[in-house]
Amino acid sequence: MGFGKIIALAVSVGLVVCFVQGGPSKKEQKALEEKNNWWKNEVFYQIYPRSFQDNDGDGIGDLPGVTSRLEYLKETGITAIWMSPIFESPMVDFGYDISNYTNIHPEYGTLDDFDALIAKANELGIKVILDFVPNHSSDKHPWFAKSIAREDGYEDFYVWENGTLLENGTRVPPNNWRSVFSGSAWEWNDEREQYYLRQFTYAQPDLNYRNPAVVQAMDDTLQFWLNKGVAGFRIDAIIYIYEDIQQRDEPLSGTTSDPNSYDYLDHIYTKNQDEGYGLLQHWRQLLDNYSALNEGPLRIMMTEGYAPLTKLMDYYEDAQGVQGPQFPFNFDFITELNANSLAADFVFFIERWLIYMPRGHVANWVMGNHDNPRVASRFGAQSVDAMNMLMMTLPGIGVTYNGEELGMIDYRDISWEETVDQPACEAGIDNYKWISRDPERTPMQWSDEANAGFSNASATWLPVHPNYKELNLRNQQQAQRSHYKVYQSLLKLRQLSALKNGAFIPEVVNRRVFAFKREIKGQNTLLTIINVKNQTEQVDISDFIDLPNRLHVLVAGVDSEHRAGERLSPEAIALAPYEGLVIQLSKRK
């Protein structure tokens, strides 16, 4: 008998033994399921650490601050957070320019503080996802210094080019590529006498992923944080990770005549290059292997990329079925829908994601983040509860940006002098205001104390929104009804199996109102109904629900005339402007 046959025999004996013993026990099976599926119904709460809680009184949020607020999150019902970058950084792009991938930024604390955060999070049952920024490092990273000096092994860590020397002696960049933020994507370096590629600010040179040493360095980074106990990564700017190897000029987009606008070009060579999928699939493998070999939850990835839908869908899995990140962020509520959208637009974009998503994957709904105006500023302050109802009752994963549970509002009136967001600073005094991301990054409003309870410093890194005296967590905890209480009750509802696994059945009721059911045969159905316009509605949805059914309000918004527990008649549901309701349909006995 050959060696191969002995192995085959041993394997089949093993299988038989397994069979005789009945395979994994029910308990083991359940544990495995929990390990692998924990993320599928999560609400991930994004913390912007610089603005969450300042514990050392320097006016800047920090890790001990986050740790001290974990109890709050637990009480809210949050069981997973993702944190914007906490790593050593010169802070040109507030942490998205990393100078040391495996250390904590000093203003935020130390590695010990991070360990303490993880320990507390574990104790409270909160999983921690870190931001991973692979596209670019800081120009202050030692790798960049070594690359400038052409040190052995670092020469090609970044994307370097000579550019062209014109007859008149001036040097111009190698091609017409533009930075997302401003100007050419090529920055001249006097010392190396070459241009480096930077798709974001001058201080964020793009790493060169065609160099295996770069991939290795990033694998090591992931490994480092996995060993520290994180549950996964939010991957930054993934669609920019590779550029056309031939570095061809990008064609004009034809959508704007302003040559200084990023939209002037159609970014077919600097965004969404197919090689990116392979890199993510590689990281998926790394995380899967780590999860298989270690206790604890499946370590997951979620990716950031504002990209065409079909490109996004290939992240879930490619045409060959190779798995990528667990989910690419769905930004449709930010990019496709706004205060002008009709009810049909909402249903259309929700359905669109669900239809295109490859079978067996999980949807997700991002309501806000640190790069875009807040919900109250995009949809209107009256829409806050309805938008949270929407996010929380759709199938799959919700993603909340800190402060959205309170309905915080952008502080758009930050002065030019106080402005710190780099792209806004580069835009200049006349244009900064609408470009700036500072307005959605102001400190968390915990109470009506000084600096909204965020810090006891004399000045905070960004001003606190002046509305904090009224709009703050403490007020909302004490009030009979508040955005916070609505948010909290929605998180509780998510335990219902109709919301976890129920079918999704939408209906456009009229131009202004839409509804959807979440339904499991034999159980109570949940129905969400939302009026997206500034007009009172009275709608008849009796043809949309299986009669005879009893309708009871489960969650109503802050200003609603309705109350939880109230019985509704399906022929005449009254909705105030921008009102949302979550309703239970129960069979009449």
Ligand code: NOJ
């Ligand atoms: C996306 C991040 O969310 C944003 O804040 C940052 O400026 C860019 N990526 C560059 O890292």
Ligand code: MG
């Ligand atoms: Mg601090």
